[in-house]
Amino acid sequence: MYGRTLQRPKQRKSQIKKLPAPTAGWISNRALAVPNGPDGKAPQGAAVLDNFIPRATSVILRRGKRRHCTLGNGSEDATALFSYKDGQNRKLFGATETTIYDITDVEFATDAEISTEDGDLIEDGNGNVFGWSSTQFLSVMGAFTGGDWSVVQFAASGAIFLVGVNGKDTGFIYDGAVFYPYVAGGIQILAYDDEVEPFTIGETVTGGTSGATGIVWQIEETGSGEGILYIYGVENGPFVDDETLTDGDDGEATANGAEADYLPGIEFGTGITSADMSFVWVYKNRLYFVQKDTLDAWYLEVDSVGGAATKFPMSGIFGLGGSLLFGQRWSLSSGGDGGLSEQNAFVSTEGEVAIFQGLSPEDTTTWGQVGLYRVGRPLGKNAFIRGAGDIAIATSVGLVPLSKAIELDLTALTAASISYPVADAWGNAVEQRGLEAWHGEVWPEQKIAAFSPPTGGAGLPPVLFVANTETGAWSRFTGWDVRCMEVFEGRxxxxxxxxxxxxxxxxxxxxxxxxxxxxIPLFDDFGAPGARKIPKVGRYVTRASAMVAPRISWQGDYSETLPAAPNATELMGGSVWGQGIWGQSQWVESLPRFINDGWKSLGGTGYYGSLAYQVTSGSAQPLDDEIISAELTYEVTELL
Known part of the structure; x- marks a missing residue:
């Protein structure tokens, strides 16, 4: 028999862990066991970073989306946005599958009908309902069957044009005032006087003496009974002076001279028109086109928007076959004079990029192939961005800069891609959402690059991959079902x-x-990988335009399943238009910034853990919740 002294269990002491803001952004490729890298010096990243924008010093809650307009009656998707910029003449256009609209200045964001208090629509005596439309009277061109437009701005003959193609319909050419069909023969003007009955757009006008015909595209009235017909598709011309002009809708007048060229047309090979072109770009002051579902490119003469296009067949260049998808000019700092060497990049659907240098294919003294490289399969004809002279292409292996593709084998490109921090998430998106219809855009004013994958056949929730162009940090936006993007006037x-x-x-x-x-910051073992942690309290230090109402929770053992989202933070309406008090309320720019640093009780356990943060915004005023750091206290159980 002997006695043994009983020892009381040691009282656990709370420890504190401080986490800086996850300025490294959303990371899906870092080893789970070493969240700060093998040397422990990697900046703080996040396993989940939704609807926050990573900055160099913090991460900040994105702002919302404000409806600018509704295209048509809302029954068709928005398929393309593009702009025209020539001095003070600056225009924004939006397209659906059937129509292009001028949406530069829109009075009403949505369509609406006026009704009584009982819900009865207010009508006039003819059954017309009173109300308003967002874009009903803003259409500039229509009757299309496809809306996947490729558009480029181009200067020629002292004027600035937009040229657009979509691979299904006759393309367009815009002169800064009017959209015209991009057809062989171009647009002619035919003056008339002594009008008997007005002409009708879309009708065929015929010369009574010459037998010449042309389709009316636009009518400009210049005086009483006088005007100008803008016509295309002229046959059996020319029209002759003083002959009678008639159309199929009883229009009649007298020709005031023969027709004259107004806009040049474009001519491809036999049986090929602008409707067969799916992409257009500019290289060395020439327009280049991709012929859809072929390995053929076409190009025009220097400084020309019309004329006979020359075919550049590339079937013998791309060894993997497929078809030509898009092209772009590309600059590399390797010119013979030490400056930038501009080259022409042709990208195929199979992920091959053929690089050419020189003036044009017909100039054998300067034109030549620089190389053929692999980048992974491109994710659509709009799935690329430009940065300085370089091109970054969204592909099946990541967001690949062309400057890296010429140096590395395809198998090494994922690690060299811009999207490498989110490589796993990118790969999953490609697998689940498909290899087509991705769209990329750079927003220089906000230092943001964004890529929108489709929702996929399974109808996955929409997401937007967002990167800080200065730091390379990524995040993910939810709730924005982006189908096309355009930066216009800094927005x-x-x-x-x-x-x-x-x-x-x-x-x-x-x-x-x-x-x-x-x-959810990357999970950590808190320096004791074999011990279970029991969290006690935690807090996030943020600054925002109000005292926010967040939800802070412990996430144990790599669980990314978050609790229900908190209710939206309620804000005072003083700076919201229509709710302010004159002389007392402040505009958003002058609102004070509030520090939020309250402690919250935590529950749960885990060998590995993280402190999650959720905040909901739902007011007209932006919340601008900016995360500075996070802290939590916890206890560690003894090893058994």
């Missing part, structure tokens, strides 16, 4: 299903709907 606009066109990062809600930002 990013995007189109959605149902014809909605929205301005990004404005207001505090998504078109009146609250949205939630979520952060």
């Amino acid at each position: 990013l606009l995007f189109g959605e299903p149902g014809g909605g066109v929205f301005i990004a990062n404005e207001t505090g809600s998504d078109d009146g709907v609250p949205y939630t930002g979520a952060v």
Whole structure:
């Protein structure tokens, strides 16, 4: 028999862990066991970073989306956005599958009908309902069957034009005032006087003496009974002076001279028109075109928007076959004079990039192939961005800079890609959402690059991959079903299903709907990998335009399943238009910034853990919740 002294269990002491803001952004490729890298010096990243924008010093909740307009009656998706910029003449256009609209200045963001208090529509005596339309009277060209436009601005003959093709319909040429069909023969003007009955757009006008015919595209009235017909498709011409002009809708007048060229047309090979072209770009002051579903490119003469296009067959260049997808000019700092060497890059659907240098294929003294490289399969003809002279192509292996593709084998490109921090998430998106219809855009004013994958055949929720162009940090936006994007006057606009066109990062809600930002920093073992942690309290230190109402939770053992989102933070309406008090309320720019640093009780356990943060914004005023750091206290159980 002997005695043994009983020892009381040691009282556990709370420890504290401080986490800086995840300025490294959303990371899906870092080893789970070493969140700060093998040397422990990697900046803080996040396993989840939804609806926050990573900055060099913090991460901040994105702002909402504000509806700019609704294309048509809302029954068609927005398919393309593009702009025209010539001095003070600056225009923004939006397209659906059937129509192009001028949406530079839109009075009403949505369509609406006026009704009584009982819900009865107010009509006139003819059954017409009173109300308003967002874009009903803003259409500039229509009767299309496809809306996947490729558009480029080009200077020629002292004028600035937009040229657009979509691979299905006759393309367009825009002169800064009017859209015209991009057809062989171009656009002619035919003056008339002594009008008997007005002509009708779309009808065929015929010369009574010459027998010449042409289709009326536009009518410009210049005086009483006088005007100009803009016509195309002229046959059996020319028209002759003083002959009678008639159309199929009883229009009649007298020709005042013969027709004259107004805009040049474009001619391809026999049986080929602008409707067969799916992409257009500029290289060395020439327009280049991709012929859809072929390995053929076409190009025009220098400084010309019309004339006979020359074919550049490339079937013998691309060894993997497929078809030509898009092209772009590309600059590399390797010119013979030490400056930038501009080259022409042709990209195939199979992920081969043929690089050529020189003036044009017909100039054998300067034109030559520099190389053929692999980049992974491109994710659509709009799935690329430009940075300085370089091109970054969204592909099946990541966002690949062309400057890297010429140096590395395809198998090494993922690690060299811009999207490498989110390589796993990128790969999953490609697998689940498909290899087509991705769209990329750079927003220079906000230092953001964005890529929108489709929702996929399974109808996955929409997401937007977003990167800080200065730091390379990534995040993910949810709730924005982006189908096309365009930066205009310093603002990013995007189109959605149902014809909605929205301005990004404005207001505090998504078109009146609250949205939630979520952060889960990378999981950590807190220096004791074999011990279970019991969290006690935690807090996030943020600064925002209000005292926010977040939800802070412990996430144990790599669980990314978050609790229900908190209710939207309620804000005072003093700075919201129509709710302010004159002489007392402040505009958003002058609102004070509030520090939020309250402690919250935590539950749960885990060998590995993280402190999650959720905040919901739903007011007209942006919340601008900026995360500075996070802290939590915890206890460690003894090893058994």
